[in-house]
Amino acid sequence: MAFLAQSSWILGVFVMLGLMTSTLLFVIDSFRRSRNEREIHELETQRMRIAVQKAREKHEQSISKSLSWSGNRKFEVVRREIESPDEQICSFYLEAHDHRPIPGFEPGQFLTFELKVPGETSTVTRCYSLSDASDEKLYRVSIKRVPAPRDFPEAAPGVSSNFFHDNVDVGHILDVRAPSGKFFLDTTSDRPIVLIGGGVGITPVLSMLNTVTAMGGNREVWFFYGTIDSNSHAMREHLETVKASHSNVKVVVCYSRPLETDQEGVDYDVNGRVSVELFKQMLPSNNYQFLMCGPPPMMETVIEDLENWGVPDADILRESFGPASGRKAPVMQVNENAEGPEITFKRAGKTVNWDPAFESIVKFAEANGCDIPYACLAGNCGTCLTTLIDGKVSYGDNQPDYDAEEGTFLACSCVPDGAIYIDV
Ligand SMILES: Cc1cc2nc3c(=O)[nH]c(=O)nc-3n(C[C@H](O)[C@H](O)[C@H](O)COP(=O)(O)OP(=O)(O)OC[C@H]3O[C@@H](n4cnc5c(N)ncnc54)[C@H](O)[C@@H]3O)c2cc1C
Ligand code: FES
Missing domain, CATH: 3.10.20.30 (Beta-grasp domain)
Known part of the structure; x- marks a missing residue:
């Protein structure tokens, strides 16, 4: 009898324990499920937010593109700023003379100027990349003064660039064609990018950098800038601020011929040119989109080496500033005996x-x-x-x-x- 009572008591304890365990498991499971649901909900909300943001950007872009114009529009220079210690690069800030809104642009695009330069018999047409992120009121271009070629020092210096530096002051009105160009960054993608600027070729990639940082987010950006030394180092303060304030952006400054007083780690990061060897040392892989603009020899070498490194052609985007010298090479003689079509x-x-x-x-x-x-x-x-x-x-x-x-x-x-x- 006593044995039976003891057995049913033990059974009762087991039943109780079983009930308590299954209740506990049920509570844990419900908690886990609700946490999972919360996480899924948060992810969904985040995804929705990104989709809405992208849709909004697309919409804003389409609206602002509808503000575009054909032919020339008058712009007034509202600010000038020297961008390098050697004073060879100067930025010009432009506002529409009619004060009506201006269209946005894709980072990497350029403006075309039609200039009336004293002493020139016809209009001088030149392109300059937009060097900042899109803004509702202002465009910025940054122009390098072009001297006579080293192998032809008696030639006249560059017409347009010297005209800008010497004659275009605040208040000057310029004829400008709307932003254009197919070299630009896809701002709707989160793909990690490597931006490469050589000399004044920094301008379009700087616009890309500034656009990415202005948009916020965590897109991985490597910014390689090649210049000669601290004298020609353009936009230095700005690049240092970006570097210090954006953990997703790495800025690497390369000097090809540093001055004796230039200090590695202070004035610049790498003694040498921007090269694929450098990318191999610094980047975790070659799985980036590479966007570059610089002098032709630099571009040719980097592009060839990127291809050899296995970077697909579709991931190498480039801008050429056209033939920088020899533009005005004497007109070739006509061959009266030519037999072409x-x-x-x-x-x-x-x-x-x-x-x-x-x-x-x-x-x-x-x-x-x-x-x-x-x-x-x-x-x-x-x-x-x-x-x-x-x-x-x-x-x-x-x-x-x-x-x-x-x-x-x-x-x-x-x-x-x-x-x-x-x-x-
Ligand atoms: C899409 C695009 C974007 C650009 N973006 C920028 C930018 O952001 N910033 C920038 O600074 N530039 C940029 N450029 C370059 C710019 O458009 C001009 O080409 C540059 O400013 C030189 O123009 P220039 O009128 O000063 O020189 P030019 O008058 O065209 O002279 C060019 C060179 O020819 C030399 N020359 C003159 N006469 C002779 C002769 N008889 N024989 C041989 N050589 C001679 C000149 O001394 C000079 O060295 C861009 C170009 C393009 C196509
Ligand atoms: S001169 Fe620019 S496209 Fe021909």
Whole structure:
């Protein structure tokens, strides 16, 4: 009897323990489930917020793009700022003269200026990259003074850049074409990026850097800037502020020929040029999008080495500032005996035979006294856009960035593919 009572008491204890355990498990499970649900909800909310933010940005961009203009618009210089100790780079801040809103732009795009330079017989057209993030009221360009080439010191210094430095002050009114260009950063992506600026080629990538930091978020950015020494070091204070205040941004400054007084770790980070060897040492992998602008030798080397490192071509985006020197090289002589296909200049009423010694139709037209206006000579700006009435042209390896509409062509970047009839 006593044994039975003891057994049922023990059984009761087990039942109680079982009940308590399953209640406890139920409570833990409910807690875990509600925590998971909360986390999922938070993630969903975050995802929604990002989607809404992206949609808003797209919307704002489309609205601000609708503010774009065609042809020239007057802008007033409202501020000038020297950006390097050697005073060779100067920023110009521009406000629309009509004080109406201005369109936003993609970081990396440029403005085209049509300048009336005293002493020049025709309008001087030049492109300058926007060097800051998009702003509702202001555009900024940063311009390097271009001297005569080292191997031709008696040549006249650069027309437009020296005009800006010497003559364009606060209050000056300039004719400007709307932002354009296909070299820009995809701001809707979170993809890690490497921005590379050599010399004044810092301008478009600085616009990208400033856009990413202005947008907030944690997009990983490596910013490599190559210059000669502390004298030519542009935007130094700004870059140091960005570096100190954004943990997602790494700024690496390379001096190719530091002064004796320049200190590694203080004035600059690396003694040498920006190179893929450096990327291999500093980046955890090659899985980045690389966006670069700089002098042609630097770009050629870096692009080739990136390709050899296995970076896909689609991840290497570049801007070229066009031929920096030799733009005004003496016009080539026309070869009267050339036997290439016929080129007929409609408005000039002239038909001549193409000479393959010319690199482009623009230069051939110039040599024949049928000027086609040009600026970048690199297929970027569209200044040399010409109507093709009949025939075909070939761009060969010079595929331009600028989209030439059907029936037009960029005379700076192509040669005739058979006889052509053009509206010049
Ligand atoms: C898309 C794009 C964006 C750009 N962005 C920027 C930017 O952000 N900042 C910037 O500073 N630049 C930028 N540039 C470059 C800029 O457009 C100009 O090319 C640059 O300022 C030089 O123009 P310039 O009129 O001063 O020189 P030019 O008058 O065109 O002269 C160019 C060179 O030719 C030399 N020269 C003159 N006569 C002769 C001769 N007879 N024979 C041989 N050489 C001669 C000059 O001394 C000079 O060295 C950009 C270019 C492009 C295409
Ligand atoms: S001159 Fe700029 S595209 Fe031809």
